[in-house]
Amino acid sequence: MENEYQPTQHISQQFDVELENIKSQVLKMGALVKKQLRDGLTALLDGDEKLAKKVIKRDNKVNALEVKIDEACTSIIAIRQPAATDLRFVLSLIKTITDFERIGDEAEKLAVSTRNVKEKHISEQEYQYLRSMGDMVIEMLTQTLEVIETLNVDQALEVIKQDQAVNDEYEEFLNFLVSRMKDKPKTIKSGLSISWSARALERIGDHLVNINEYLIYLVNGKDVRHIDLEDLEEILNEE
Amino acid sequence: MTTANLVFIVMLIALASYWLGIQRSIKVAGGKQQVKDLVSLPSQYGLLTAFWCGIPAILFLLLWSAIESSVIDSLLIDKVVLSADGQIQQNMGLIVNNVKLLAEKITLSEDISSATDIQLQNAQFFIALNEKATWLKTLLTLVIAVGCVSTILAKIKHSFHARNNLERIVSGLLFTCSGIALLTTIGIVMSVLFESISFFSQVPITEFLFGTQWSPQIAMRADQVGGSGAFGAIPLFVGTILISTIAMCLAIPVGLMIAIYLSQYATKRIRSIAKPMLEVLAGVPTVVYGFFAALTVAPLIRDFGLLIDLPIAAESALAAGLVMGIMIIPFVSSLSEDAMTAVPVALKEGSLGMGATHSETIKKVILPAAIPGIVGAILLAVSRAIGETMIVVMAAGLAANLTFNPIESVTTVTVQIVSLLKGDQEFDSAKTLAAFALGLMLFITTLALNIAALKIVRKYREQYD
Amino acid sequence: MVDIISAKSLGSNDIKIDGAVGEPFCDDAKMSMRNVDVFYGDNQAIHDVSFDLEKNQVTALIGPSGCGKSTFLRCLNRMNDLIPICNVKGSLQLDGEEIYGKQMDPVLLRARVGMVFQKPNPFPKSIYENVAYGPKIHGLATDKSELDEIVETSLRKAGLFNEVKDRLDQPGTGLSGGQQQRLCIARTIAVSPEVILMDEPASALDPIATAVIEELIHELKEKYTIAIVTHSMQQAARVSQKTAYFHLGKLVEMGDTKQIFTNPRHELTENYISGRFG
Structure with missing residues (x-):
């Protein structure tokens, strides 16, 4: 199985420069999103409203980067008419940045919830649950950025698998919240608010799965969306 | 029936x-x-x-x-x-x-x-x-x-499938027709060859090829003066080469320049007048050129010689050569012009597009590119000159002088063939057979020229296509 | 030569061309053309075209066959002088000098404004002689070593030197099509022109050779101002910074290539580059 994507040089070096440029912009955007996610989570958990404000403000930057990369991709399609790997590269990255932008929005949501959650006081268990989900998602995001850099299909597959743990954690957290809300109806309001944040982290996990699926498409040319994990592994092992 | x-x-x-x-x-x-x-x-x-x-x-x-x-x-x-x-x-x-x-x-x-x-x-x-x-x-x-x-x-x-059968029959017919031309050529070569062989059995081939004395009259009786006859063909070939050289010296430069002018400089109108006139020149019967050489050019040359105190024979190689040169100008110019016109416009534009002038372009690009055609034209003209008879008969005479002096009278291979065969002749005398030997030599010469032309053309064509 | 039918079928007749839209002019112009009309006898091939060639940029001239783009290109170094019935009106300037002015020597002009043609047309000479041809004519080299140097640097600039350095004495016609075209470019560079005009330089080549030529054009723009006529819109998009769209002898639109190919302003340009006919 050839999972390493080794781009050879184009005759037009300018084209290579343009493609490389897009890639580094995407990585830059990914790094920014990661920072947003980390800061948003910290703000939420620590009740740091100042940091939350920063995160909300910085989301503009993420959006601006998305627009910029979109434009660069459009111009590559218009001017270079990329084919084969180049075409998949451009298409995958165009989609990737959409998901990055969504992740940015989710991070912003975390920051927005800061004030709400702070007023209600976050319990120790809630903190633990959010912390562990957050760490998992941040780890996934870190690895996803590595995959964008290396285009390693095996690693992409790993990230996709990790999402299951995030989902399980989310499920467990929800159950915990629901049972607590049953016991102590007073906590319903804060519980719902917290559940929104957990929901945001779970969504980020889904977005990261999408991105890794795009990257697998980029390397293997196989569309692996909407497929069970086992089937996915089978398909990738076929080669 | x-x-x-x-x-x-x-x-x-x-x-x-x-x-x-x-x-x-x-x-x-x-x-x-x-x-x-x-x-x-x-x-x-x-x-x-x-x-x-x-x-x-x-x-x-x-x-x-x-x-x-x-x-x-x-x-x-x-x-x-x-x-x-x-x-x-x-x-x-x-x-x-x-x-x-x-x-x-x-x-x-x-x-x-x-x-x-x-x-x-x-x-x-x-x-x-x-x-x-x-x-x-x-x-x-x-x-x-x-x-x-x-x-x-x-x-x-x-x-x-009548269509396919018909196709085979047609190709067979075409093959037969080309066979006729081929067989005729072989027949001609054979007849000349056999007569020549019987000539060489009477006169040694070395004497024919290297002898410097040509007087083919054989005595009827043994005691007649000059009874044995001499069949050294060298004077004839020298005469042929001399006259052809004079002709080419005139025809090549003039013909090429005409070709350059017509293909590169002349406007459409001038070309439409000049080309047909050149073709008329090519169509004039050689006998007429002969008159022109003997009655106009030869006396002119002689008068000119008298003017500068140079005795010029009435029938000189110069007169024959010059008129022959005029005769073959159309051959050189017409074919060369075709060759130059056929040089791709792209080459011409490429040169002009780099800031070359028109004459630089012609000298450095068009002439080299047209070389195969020009060489072909010149060789064709040469074989034409070697084979030419009438002008030489009328203007250069019959005397087989071994000389390179253009103002003397010389004779050529073709002229001698004519004079050997005219009148009633016996076909077993060395005199008559000598004509066939000369014909064979002429044939070999023009064949060699044609082969050389083909080779040169092919060599250059590979390079330029 | 002028195939108007294909041009006519492109735009419906009710789309008006009312002066060029976009940005045909620039501050740093190497050549500027104003109100140029070109006639073939009574037939007007170019109607009132004005634009600039920006210095050290590649300007692509695109348009359907018979739109006059090649005709226009050939006016820029007076190659049209070779056609007696061709008549050029208007102002065409190279660095402020009038190209069709009385003081302009067309032979010298063509040394300053070189041309590369559609079909590779190396001279029937050796590779070396092909490149040395121009410098020899214009006396650019005083001795053999200087000439050698010009030949080598020109071949290097054309990206051909390494492929042919061992066979400089072999005929230029023995090279492959793409190599021949690069030889022609080297030949043009050898006379140190200021502007290079290219008339569909890659239309007779395969895609790889085309890509090599395009990359070469991209590198050449550092030193030269380039105008390229091409039938391939993709090629125009790839190699040029500015694009001019011609239609039926008129300049319809000119602007940054990126803008023309992502967001053309004129309907005819849009139809042409998006492949919509009629």
């Missing part, structure tokens, strides 16, 4: 079978509407039938005519031998001829009273044989024609 009549009849049958073939194919198809179901067109079936009728019959006729007389002769000889005793055998040819003459007299009902009985008998036998042969010929030809037609007609079916 005579052969000519037979051929005519076969043609008629072929014409009829063309129609028959068409009708038959339409019938096979099942009416005019269904003709498109056939694999070939009805007219192709017709043509095929006509060809199949005509070609075998005419081939048979040709074959028959070729062997008829010899078969009849041998039959006649058998008969004569039977009716005569052994001693006659020595004069067999004569007797057979007599019989044939007699037979002719009988058919023309002339006086035959002088003939003996045996001769009459033989003559009657000969006439009967001829009649039989003619009948047989007519019958067989017609049978073959009709037989072939009916075979082909029977073969016409839906799936019969």
Whole structure:
């Protein structure tokens, strides 16, 4: 199985420069999103409203980067008419940045919830649950950025698998919240608010799965969306 | 029936079978509407039938005519031998001829009273044989024609590929035609070659090739002056080369410049006037050039020589060479112009587009690119000059001087061939045979020139295409 | 030569061309053309075209066949002088000098404004002689070593030197099509022109050779101002910074290539580059 994507040089070096440029912009955007996610989570958990404000403000930057990369991709399609790997590269990255932008929005949501959650006081268990989900998602995001850099299909597959743990954690957290809300109806309001944040982290996990699926498409040319994990592994092992 | 009549009849049958073939194919198809179901067109079936009728019959006729007389002769000889005793055998040819003459007299009902009985008998036998042969010929030809037609007609079916068969016949015809040209060439070479060989058996080939004395008159009697004759061809070749060189010295520069002017500089109008005029020059009969050389140019040159105190012969190589040069200018210019016009415009534009002037472009790009054509033109002109006769006969004379001096009188190979063969000649004297040897040498020279031209053209073409 | 039918079928007749839209002019112009009309006899091939060639940029001239783009290109170094019935009106300037002015020597002009043609047309000479041809004519080299140097640097700039350095004495016609075209470019560079005009330089080449030529064009723009006529819109998009769209002898639109190919302003340009006919 050839999972390493080794781009050879184009005759037009300018084209290579343009493609490389897009890639580094995407990585830059990914790094920014990661920072947003980390800061948003910290703000939420620590009740740091100042940091939350920063995160909300910085989301503009993420959006601006998305627009910029979109434009660069459009111009590559218009001017270079990329084919084969180049075409998949451009298409995958165009989609990737959409998901990055969504992740940015989710991070912003975390920051927005800061004030709400702070007023209600976050319990120790809630903190633990959010912390562990957050760490998992941040780890996934870190690895996803590595995959964008290396285009390693095996690693992409790993990230996709990790999402299951995030989902399980989310499920467990929800159950915990629901049972607590049953016991102590007073906590319903804060519980719902917290559940929104957990929901945001779970969504980020889904977005990261999408991105890794795009990257697998980029390397293997196989569309692996909407497929069970086992089937996915089978398909990738076929080669 | 005579052969000519037979051929005519076969043609008629072929014409009829063309129609028959068409009708038959339409019938096979099942009416005019269904003709498109056939694999070939009805007219192709017709043509095929006509060809199949005509070609075998005419081939048979040709074959028959070729062997008829010899078969009849041998039959006649058998008969004569039977009716005569052994001693006659020595004069067999004569007797057979007599019989044939007699037979002719009988058919023309002339006086035959002088003939003996045996001769009459033989003559009657000969006439009967001829009649039989003619009948047989007519019958067989017609049978073959009709037989072939009916075979082909029977073969016409839906799936019969007349078109492909026709194609094969046509290509065969074309092959035959090109074969005729080839065989003729071989025939000419052979006849010249054999006569030359018999010449070289009388005169040693080394003497012919390297001798410097040419006086081919052989004495009728042994005691006549200059009885033996001399066949050294060197003076003739030197004369030929001298005159050709003079001609080329005039024709190449002038012809090339005309070509450059016409192909590169001349406006359309000038070209439309100048080109036909050059072609007229090419069409002037060489005899007329001969007049011009002998009556106008030669005296002019002589007068000019007198002016600068130089004695110039009345018939000088210079006069002949110059006029010949004028004659071959159109050959050089016309072909060179074609070659230059054929140089791709892209090359010309490429050079001009880099800031080269027009004349630089011509000198450095167009002329080199057109070299194959120009070389071809020049070599063609040279072989034309070597083969030219009339101008030299009239302007350069017959004296076989071994000289490179252009103001003396010289002679050329072709002129000598003419003078050796004119008048009544015996074909076994060295004098007459010498003409063939000269012809062979001329042939070899022009062949070598042509091969050289082809090689040069091919070599350059590989480079420039 | 002028195939108007295909051009006519492109735009419906009710789309008006009313002066060029976009940005035909620039501050840093190497050549500027104003109100240029070109006539072939009574037939007007170019109607009132004005634009600039920006210095050290590649400007692509695109448009359907018969739109006059090649005709226009050939006016820029007076190659049209070779056609007696061709008549050029208007102002065409190279660095402020009038190209069709009385003082302008067309032979010298063509050394300053070189041209590369559609079909590779190396001279029937060796590779070396092909490149040395121009410098020899214009006396650019005083001795053999200087000429050698010019030949080598020109071949290097054309990206051909390494492929042919061992066979400089072999005929230029023995090279492959793409190599021949690069030889022609080297030949043009050898006379140190200021502007290089390219008339469909890659239309006779395969895609790889085309890509090599395009990359070469991209590098050449550092030193030269380039105008390229091409039938391939993709090629125009890839190699040029500015694009001019011609239609029926008129300049319809000119602007940054990126803008023309992502967001053309004129309907005809849009139709042409998006492949919509009629």
